[in-house]
Amino acid sequence: MLAVGLAIAAAASWGFSAVLVRLGLRHISTTIGTLISLGAGLVFTAVLALVLQWREVQALSLRAVLLFGVIGVLNFPMGRFLNYLAMSKLGVGRSTPVLASAPLFAVLLAVVVTGESLRLPTLAGIALIVSGLYVTVTAPR
Amino acid sequence: MSARWSEAGNGTAVSSARRTLMLGLLFGFGAAMSYGTSQVLTRYSVSGAAPPLVGAFVALTWGTAGFALMSVRAVARAGERSARGTLFFALAGLFSACGIMLMFQALQLGEVVILSPVLATNPLFTLVFASMLLRGVERITPRIVAGALLVVAGVVVLTVA
Numbered sequence A: 001m002l003a004v005g006l007a008i009a010a011a012a013s014w015g016f017s018a019v020l021v022r023l024g025l026r027h028i029s030t031t032i033g034t035l036i037s038l039g040a041g042l043v044f045t046a047v048l049a050l051v052l053q054w055r056e057v058q059a060l061s062l063r064a065v066l067l068f069g070v071i072g073v074l075n076f077p078m079g080r081f082l083n084y085l086a087m088s089k090l091g092v093g094r095s096t097p098v099l100a101s102a103p104l105f106a107v108l109l110a111v112v113v114t115g116e117s118l119r120l121p122t123l124a125g126i127a128l129i130v131s132g133l134y135v136t137v138t139a140p141r
Numbered sequence B: 001m002s003a004r005w006s007e008a009g010n011g012t013a014v015s016s017a018r019r020t021l022m023l024g025l026l027f028g029f030g031a032a033m034s035y036g037t038s039q040v041l042t043r044y045s046v047s048g049a050a051p052p053l054v055g056a057f058v059a060l061t062w063g064t065a066g067f068a069l070m071s072v073r074a075v076a077r078a079g080e081r082s083a084r085g086t087l088f089f090a091l092a093g094l095f096s097a098c099g100i101m102l103m104f105q106a107l108q109l110g111e112v113v114i115l116s117p118v119l120a121t122n123p124l125f126t127l128v129f130a131s132m133l134l135r136g137v138e139r140i141t142p143r144i145v146a147g148a149l150l151v152v153a154g155v156v157v158l159t160v161a
Helices: A002-024 A030-052 A054-058 A062-090 A092-100 A102-114 A120-137 B002-046 B052-070 B072-077 B083-109 B112-119 B122-133 B142-160
Strands: none
Touching (some): A002 A062, A002 B083, A002 B112, A002 B122, A030 B052, A062 A092, A062 B052, A092 B142, A102 B002, A102 B142, B052 B072, B052 B083, B112 B142
């Protein structure tokens, strides 16, 4: 039950964060805004990691540091910046469902790269996402 | 004459709106692809390499450093100073990081099968907060809510499939 409560709090935090970005975009550019949000997130995460898991930080292998580096570059300069750019062009209401389709790309990539097979529930999920995107994108402004 | 000007003006406005929509979609799908790729990489390459908090710290350090390098010129050129904008984005970064920490805590206590669908509902929270806090800025229509519900349902099906 506690785990579900924490997951709801996590989803609400991300939802609130998106609305704060939309409000911030009325005052400063996407580039500066992305940098500020990354900096704030880094300070918060760094304090927690260095205080609570200092030993684990010291024990990191070079391979892990480099792999997390690739993930970090995909997630932050690319993912977050493009996400904020989409919000500035589409608004938060339309860009949120587009961004939420990320698992669709994860599934397609897993199929292409790792050869995972597409089962019926996966196809049903893809169909729901694609129809949701169509409904969102074609909504009058 | 004025009607012709007005028609030309409308045409320009429509093509500009269409261009904005296309660019927005391009950026949005680009972001979704980046996140999707990093999800696959995380699943297949680094799970178990470090605790999630440490992984998030290292990834965020690389990401922030990379973005700072990429945006040096834009930052130097920008003459903008907005305390309000800075505050909104700083809070956005904090809430985003909080969300990641809460997700890690949740995943340590519960099962992925149960928690993934709950985590996937975040677009619905966005729409709820947007309808409360973005009045006069953005219209959240029933159609946008319906689209978001369909996407969330699809993501839930994918995560439990």
